[in-house]
Amino acid sequence: MPIERAGVVRSKSRIEVLRTGISTANRPCLSPVENPLPLDQILLGDCVEKLNRLPAESVDLVFADPPYNLQLEGKILRPDQSQVDAVDDAWDKFDSFADYDRFTHEWLAAVRRVMKRHATLFVIGSYHNIFRVGTILQDQGFWILNDIIWRKSNPMPNFRGRRFTNAHETMIWAAKSADVKNYTFHYDALKAGNEDHQVRSDWLLPICSGGERLKNEAGRKTHPTQKPENLLSRILLATTNPGDVVLDPFFGTGTTGAVAKKLGRSFIGIEREAGYAAAAKARIAAIDPLPSEAIASFPNKRTEPRIPFMTLIESGLLAAGETLTDEKGRHEAVVRADGTLAVGPIIGSIHKIGALVQGLPACNGWTFWHFQRDGQKHPLDRLRIQLRESGKEPV
Amino acid sequence: MPIERAGVVRSKSRIEVLRTGISTANRPCLSPVENPLPLDQILLGDCVEKLNRLPAESVDLVFADPPYNLQLEGKILRPDQSQVDAVDDAWDKFDSFADYDRFTHEWLAAVRRVMKRHATLFVIGSYHNIFRVGTILQDQGFWILNDIIWRKSNPMPNFRGRRFTNAHETMIWAAKSADVKNYTFHYDALKAGNEDHQVRSDWLLPICSGGERLKNEAGRKTHPTQKPENLLSRILLATTNPGDVVLDPFFGTGTTGAVAKKLGRSFIGIEREAGYAAAAKARIAAIDPLPSEAIASFPNKRTEPRIPFMTLIESGLLAAGETLTDEKGRHEAVVRADGTLAVGPIIGSIHKIGALVQGLPACNGWTFWHFQRDGQKHPLDRLRIQLRESGKEPV
DNA sequence: TGGTTCTATGAATCTCCCG
DNA sequence: TCGGGAGATTCATAGAACC
Numbered sequence A, B: 001m002p003i004e005r006a007g008v009v010r011s012k013s014r015i016e017v018l019r020t021g022i023s024t025a026n027r028p029c030l031s032p033v034e035n036p037l038p039l040d041q042i043l044l045g046d047c048v049e050k051l052n053r054l055p056a057e058s059v060d061l062v063f064a065d066p067p068y069n070l071q072l073e074g075k076i077l078r079p080d081q082s083q084v085d086a087v088d089d090a091w092d093k094f095d096s097f098a099d100y101d102r103f104t105h106e107w108l109a110a111v112r113r114v115m116k117r118h119a120t121l122f123v124i125g126s127y128h129n130i131f132r133v134g135t136i137l138q139d140q141g142f143w144i145l146n147d148i149i150w151r152k153s154n155p156m157p158n159f160r161g162r163r164f165t166n167a168h169e170t171m172i173w174a175a176k177s178a179d180v181k182n183y184t185f186h187y188d189a190l191k192a193g194n195e196d197h198q199v200r201s202d203w204l205l206p207i208c209s210g211g212e213r214l215k216n217e218a219g220r221k222t223h224p225t226q227k228p229e230n231l232l233s234r235i236l237l238a239t240t241n242p243g244d245v246v247l248d249p250f251f252g253t254g255t256t257g258a259v260a261k262k263l264g265r266s267f268i269g270i271e272r273e274a275g276y277a278a279a280a281k282a283r284i285a286a287i288d289p290l291p292s293e294a295i296a297s298f299p300n301k302r303t304e305p306r307i308p309f310m311t312l313i314e315s316g317l318l319a320a321g322e323t324l325t326d327e328k329g330r331h332e333a334v335v336r337a338d339g340t341l342a343v344g345p346i347i348g349s350i351h352k353i354g355a356l357v358q359g360l361p362a363c364n365g366w367t368f369w370h371f372q373r374d375g376q377k378h379p380l381d382r383l384r385i386q387l388r389e390s391g392k393e394p395v
Numbered sequence C: 001t002g003g004t005t006c007t008a009t010g011a012a013t014c015t016c017c018c019g
Numbered sequence D: 001t002c003g004g005g006a007g008a009t010t011c012a013t014a015g016a017a018c019c
Helices: A012-019 A047-052 A089-115 A130-139 A187-192 A229-239 A254-261 A273-286 A309-314 A351-356 A380-390 B012-020 B047-052 B096-115 B130-140 B189-190 B229-239 B255-262 B274-285 B309-314 B350-358 B382-391
Strands: A041-044 A058-063 A115-125 A143-152 A168-175 A202-205 A244-249 A266-271 A322-326 A333-335 A342-343 A346-348 A370-373 A376-379 B040-045 B059-062 B116-125 B144-151 B168-175 B203-204 B246-249 B266-269 B322-325 B330-334 B341-343 B346-348 B370-373 B376-379
Touching: A012 B229, A041 B376, A047 A089, A047 A266, A058 A089, A058 A229, A089 A115, A115 A130, A115 A229, A130 A143, A130 A168, A143 A333, A143 B144, A168 B341, A187 B350, A202 B309, A229 A254, A244 A254, A254 A273, A309 A380, A333 B382, A342 A351, A346 A351, A370 A380, A376 A380, B012 B040, B040 B274, B047 B096, B047 B266, B059 B096, B059 B229, B096 B116, B096 B130, B116 B130, B116 B229, B130 B144, B130 B168, B189 B229, B203 B229, B229 B255, B229 B309, B246 B255, B255 B266, B255 B274, B266 B274, B309 B382, B341 B350, B346 B350, B376 B382
Parallel strands: A041 A266, A058 A115, A058 A244, A143 A202, A244 A266, B040 B266, B059 B116, B059 B246, B144 B203, B246 B266
Antiparallel strands: A115 A168, A143 A168, A322 A333, A322 A370, A333 A342, A342 A346, A370 A376, B116 B168, B144 B168, B322 B330, B322 B370, B330 B341, B341 B346, B370 B376
């Protein structure tokens, strides 16, 4: 095995830390000590075989760029890489789809086992294979979160003029099952980086070319389908945290590893072709990780510490007896010393009372209710932010 | 052994169908004379049953908008607590993927039988169903020509902030089999109407709303998923000729029929719900077909237009059938639905026709041709500027 | 009448912590 | 595992309402 490690090699203690919390129950074959998570390495060999040697529930994200269907390449390979005779009638065409399906089924099941409970999966493909992949992953219980369209700003034109320019590829983003709700998704950061608008399911990005494209000595491209780093950046920034483990079972020339290293994530790459793996290793070794302040997490509203309304009063930011209104001044409520609001005889939380006065089933009291300072109305949330910021300062 | 998992286990009979085409057992044996093609009609009933009564190899194009098999749980509320009027109709309910696959397999096989040899098929769907559809149609021997992304310029946002905005739907365009080469595809006309650039596989179009959206007496939408006419226009203009027969097995409120009538194509619609069919019938009756010079075939030779003139028509800024003149009103031409101009029998880009009527070698159609509004003539360029200003595409 | 503001709504697999 | 409740969450467009 010429290449078992590439790029950054982590210390054992680091691995131990990252592996903490991984159950030993379902782990195949090897003990944790004998089989530590091979972080930031490229495993050379068949992906199913290599995956089966990894501990269960050990990675946070999977990015998979499997071989596209083989029907256009004139030859068909079985999962064991034996070649199927070239054929062109319906029976054999079906047979080739069945082969591709079996291959897909195997690697998806192997990947699924090593995913942590909250982990998610990206698979990229074209119309040749993506429908088979999508069907099979649904059959395995994966739960699709989005299909995402990579719109190529500079696609290869259609030379024969008999079809529309094939200007996109499709990615499927899926959780392990429908009941997984706590997957990582940096909604706030994505929105903030997109003119304060939600990021859509169609992404416009150029294909990989220029200096980013790996070439051999003869100037030929090293890999036929090298993915652009920007594509992987978006994915990793959106769905992982720094320190997370990203698995790529079809590593190729290592775009996933390069981007993971740059963004302070760990990677595990599996690649069958030694030539691709070697190119990936050299490429990743030359990557400088970004400074930590460039990749630190964007504040996430859902994970901010909760501030009880009462704390505002206790801290003196708001006084018991003050009158709150909505933004337009159409509704009023009085702040009570115990951290509740009163509208006439009715008493309740800022959310309950906000819902009540509007006749709605629910309401976010932090943004609905406003207090008055210097003749201007400000939302309660402003005081909450103030409190959180002051709490972070050293005392 | 029934079909348990599409793409994984196949029944023997399924393989038989794939090998031999349609088995004769299920084939209805009515002669064309006994069963003339019900052109420009809506057949009320189950689509498979109705399809089996149609003569084999009788339609030129199929547009299918099957149920998506959305699996909704509970309600979704907007941030203002209003409830989204979701698709919860009985026709979109399936017990399992296996059920949906069976349904898909049946209607696709029935559709396949009535397609002429050179006919093509469009199916539209979302990530909930499109992977199943794509897999099954590949299994049946259909040959995918493109997958086409309808990018919605105004999609519904994601209200919970846990996913990317689901801003597109996917269409699969397929021929009956891989050896069909003579399908209709108006490459030259499409290119001429698109700045002399090939049309890509991602199309930006708004959802159906405003006056085009059918509403009942109470002002509620008649159909939850009415498709925009511009979407069907592009499809019919690209892949059919005037006089062709377009089949829609899930007719709904008849967008396919309305566009077919407008563009001088015939249609056959099949719809199970009497209410939808009645709405479709009334809608189509009110359609005025475009004048024949606006839809006659684009000459099958290369031209050199330089304008996305087609976009003006799709955006509604200019209507197919309108007459353009030069500034002094000495020359006239008719706007065609495919983004070209006609002067008598001669058809070409706005530039070519402008040059022709003046007897000059070249002409800038954008400044030469004028349209009439409120009794005044304005150059086409005015509309182009308007469009550019409004056409800020989300990235 | 014209400009501005408000409101309704669209194929949607749409929360999460705590007791 | 289930239920309750805090509190988090929206963009483009049409058309009505208002000024």
